[in-house]
Amino acid sequence: MSEQDLRDTFGEFLVKIGHSNNNVVVLDSDLSSSTRTYKFAKEYPDRFFNMGIAEQNMLGTALGFAISGKVPVVSGFSIFTSGRAWEFIRLACHDNLNIKIITTHSGFVGGDGSTHNALEDLSLMCSLPNLKILNPSDNIELIKMLEYIFDAKGPFYIRLPRGSFPKIHNEDYKFLIGKPDVVKEGDDICLVGTGYGTILALDSAPYIEKKLGISIKVVNLSSVKPINISALIKEISNTKGVVALEEHNIYCGFGSILARIISEYFPMPMKFIGIEESFGQSGNREKLLNFYGLNKEKIMEKIKHLLISVRK
Amino acid sequence: MTLSEAEGKKILHDILGIKKDILKMIFQAQSGHPGGSLSCVTIIYLLYNNVMRINREDPQWTERDIFVLSKGHAAPALYAVLSKIGFIKRKDLFTLRQIGSDLQGHPVKNLKIGIEISTGSLGMGLSIGVGCALAAKLNNEERLIYVLLGDGELNEGSIWEAVMAGSHYKLDNLIAIVDRNGIQNDGSTEEIMALEPLAEKWKAFGWEVIETDGSNLKEILQGFERCKSIVGKPKVMISYLIKGADVSFMQHTQKYHGRAPNEEEFTLALKELEDIENDLKRGIPHNE
Numbered sequence: 001m002s003e004q005d006l007r008d009t010f011g012e013f014l015v016k017i018g019h020s021n022n023n024v025v026v027l028d029s030d031l032s033s034s035t036r037t038y039k040f041a042k043e044y045p046d047r048f049f050n051m052g053i054a055e056q057n058m059l060g061t062a063l064g065f066a067i068s069g070k071v072p073v074v075s076g077f078s079i080f081t082s083g084r085a086w087e088f089i090r091l092a093c094h095d096n097l098n099i100k101i102i103t104t105h106s107g108f109v110g111g112d113g114s115t116h117n118a119l120e121d122l123s124l125m126c127s128l129p130n131l132k133i134l135n136p137s138d139n140i141e142l143i144k145m146l147e148y149i150f151d152a153k154g155p156f157y158i159r160l161p162r163g164s165f166p167k168i169h170n171e172d173y174k175f176l177i178g179k180p181d182v183v184k185e186g187d188d189i190c191l192v193g194t195g196y197g198t199i200l201a202l203d204s205a206p207y208i209e210k211k212l213g214i215s216i217k218v219v220n221l222s223s224v225k226p227i228n229i230s231a232l233i234k235e236i237s238n239t240k241g242v243v244a245l246e247e248h249n250i251y252c253g254f255g256s257i258l259a260r261i262i263s264e265y266f267p268m269p270m271k272f273i274g275i276e277e278s279f280g281q282s283g284n285r286e287k288l289l290n291f292y293g294l295n296k297e298k299i300m301e302k303i304k305h306l307l308i309s310v311r312k
Numbered sequence: 313m314t315l316s317e318a319e320g321k322k323i324l325h326d327i328l329g330i331k332k333d334i335l336k337m338i339f340q341a342q343s344g345h346p347g348g349s350l351s352c353v354t355i356i357y358l359l360y361n362n363v364m365r366i367n368r369e370d371p372q373w374t375e376r377d378i379f380v381l382s383k384g385h386a387a388p389a390l391y392a393v394l395s396k397i398g399f400i401k402r403k404d405l406f407t408l409r410q411i412g413s414d415l416q417g418h419p420v421k422n423l424k425i426g427i428e429i430s431t432g433s434l435g436m437g438l439s440i441g442v443g444c445a446l447a448a449k450l451n452n453e454e455r456l457i458y459v460l461l462g463d464g465e466l467n468e469g470s471i472w473e474a475v476m477a478g479s480h481y482k483l484d485n486l487i488a489i490v491d492r493n494g495i496q497n498d499g500s501t502e503e504i505m506a507l508e509p510l511a512e513k514w515k516a517f518g519w520e521v522i523e524t525d526g527s528n529l530k531e532i533l534q535g536f537e538r539c540k541s542i543v544g545k546p547k548v549m550i551s552y553l554i555k556g557a558d559v560s561f562m563q564h565t566q567k568y569h570g571r572a573p574n575e576e577e578f579t580l581a582l583k584e585l586e587d588i589e590n591d592l593k594r595g596i597p598h599n600e
Contacts, residue, residue, distance in 0.1 A: 025446075025447075025450070046450065047450070049446065051477060052473075052476070054470075054473035054476070054477070056435075056439065056473055057439045057442065057473035057474045057476075059439070060436055060438070060440050060443065060470065060474060061440075061442045061443035061474075061477065062443060063429065063436075063439070063440045063443055064439065064441060064443015064444040064445070064446070064447065064457075065443040065444075065447050066443070067421075067429050067440070067443075068443065068444050068447030068448065068451075069447070070447050070450070072443070087433055087436070088436060088439070088470075091433070094420075094421075094430050095421040095430050
């Protein structure tokens with residue numbers, strides 16, 4: 001499967017949307033080479049604003065652009081943008097402004113290590129009313145997602161990894177916000193992933209099916225907020241238990257949101273795969289994912305426990 | 313800008329009326345920020361009445377200048393001025409801070425009544441102004457962006473990020489006003505987190521600094537004229553205003569920064585403002 005860095009897909013899309021929509025302006029916090037917004041900067045220097053290493057002012061400036069009728073795209077590393085400028089993002093959501101926050105370096109960043117990892121950004125963002133939060137699973141989905149958010153009004157947050165995911169969708173894939181996307185059918189256990197969580201689930205399912213002699217369904221839920229509750233329940237209701245997977249901490253992220261919805265509307269046993277009680281460390285991203293339990297063995301172990309609670 | 317005696321008198325009269333409304337609103341709500349509302353109301357009134365390009369018939373007129381009240385706790389002053397110029401019905405003023413009211417404790421975006429963006433969490437307004445100013449330049453619009461800052465909120469680091477960006481992008485359509493009343497919630501600005509030498513700080517960041525005596529209408533108006541005329545860089549007016557201005561027991565104290573007057577205080581405050589109004593009618597100047 002051909003892979004493309006999601007950041008490159010983002011950077012190229014910006015150039016395209018910059019051409020078709022004159023109101024799009026792009027702001028970055030001295031990270032344009034890493035986030036790939038430099039592609040837009042090169043093409044449309046008048047509509048690119050390097051705001052320096054100052055995320056608060058970058059977001060505040062974006063608010064000013066938004067109330068002036070522009071469509072500001074704000075970029076930077078996920079944790080700095082969501083964390084340092086959180087209250088400005090809150091204000092964008094408070095006033096329901098048309099602002100697109102698209103960050104890179106979500107999850108494990110690799111060598112830069114724990115200070116730069118974004119394992120908490122979903123927690124920060126998920127508490128904000130009006131904000132729509134998206135976490136794509138491949139670059140096809142990312143493109144569809146980007147097309148969607150520039151057609152839609154209001155605040156959006158998209159988190160992109162530093163790196164590539166394999167393609168799991170066809171070109172004719174339709175992104176429907178909030179809607180679970182079944183990427184593999186199965187009967188016994190439903191793995192619900194977001195971002196890399198989906199890739200991991202899809203990659204692990206055949207192995208676990210073979211080892212445990214069960215059938216696994218894999219659902220991609222790239223829309224962390226909002227979630228179409230009835231569609232989600234429809235997809236999980238024919239299985240016996242759900243495992244949520246995310247490249248994020250398990251405390252207040254994707255899994256927590258699923259747990260709230262599922263426990264309220266269709267209670268069933270659940271397990272959570274994500275980073276536990278850690279900020280991570282430096283290292284090769286794949287090795288880090290494995291080290292912190294985002295691997296086949298860990299999923300299998302969780303499913304075994306899940307099956308025990310199902311039998312009770 | 314020249315101001316005839318009659319015009320000056322009319323403005324002072326209007327401001328006194330607005331000050332009475334501010335106190336009534338806060339008294340009725342039994343919460344709010346009288347000190348910082350009374351200090352900056354002169355600036356807000358002059359902006360809307362004399363300085364900014366607005367259309368009194370249409371708060372959403374597309375060519376309007378933009379005003380951002382970064383010190384959102386002075387909302388009563390903004391609301392009362394917006395009422396005076398006709399964007400808010402006067403009777404609505406007295407719904408301040410009540411459930412269901414458009415007039416929240418701090419301003420909430422509502423273009424129908426002339427509020428461009430929500431503010432109140434301090435330190436955010438100047439960045440918003442930077443964005444508006446950049447957008448106006450990008451659109452080749454003539455409009456000017458005015459941001460009223462409290463001096464206390466200059467403690468926030470985000471303000472200085474915006475100050476840097478303003479001069480970096482040479483935003484000569486951006487005019488900041490600092491309500492330099494010298495008092496923040498817990499005490500004097502110099503005790504809490506010293507700001508001085510404040511003018512030099514702004515200058516060092518590349519801004520044109522204009523200092524005005526906040527009790528001198530002509531000086532403020534001339535200051536704004538200068539702000540409009542200087543090109544190539546952003547401008548800040550540091551206006552030396554008085555916390556709780558014109559109510560003797562609210563002046564120069566943090567006591568009424570965020571506290572409503574009780575009935576006795578309210579009655580006394582109104583009487584003091586009425587006394588000044590009467591003096592004004594008889595031609596007795598309040599300020600030298």
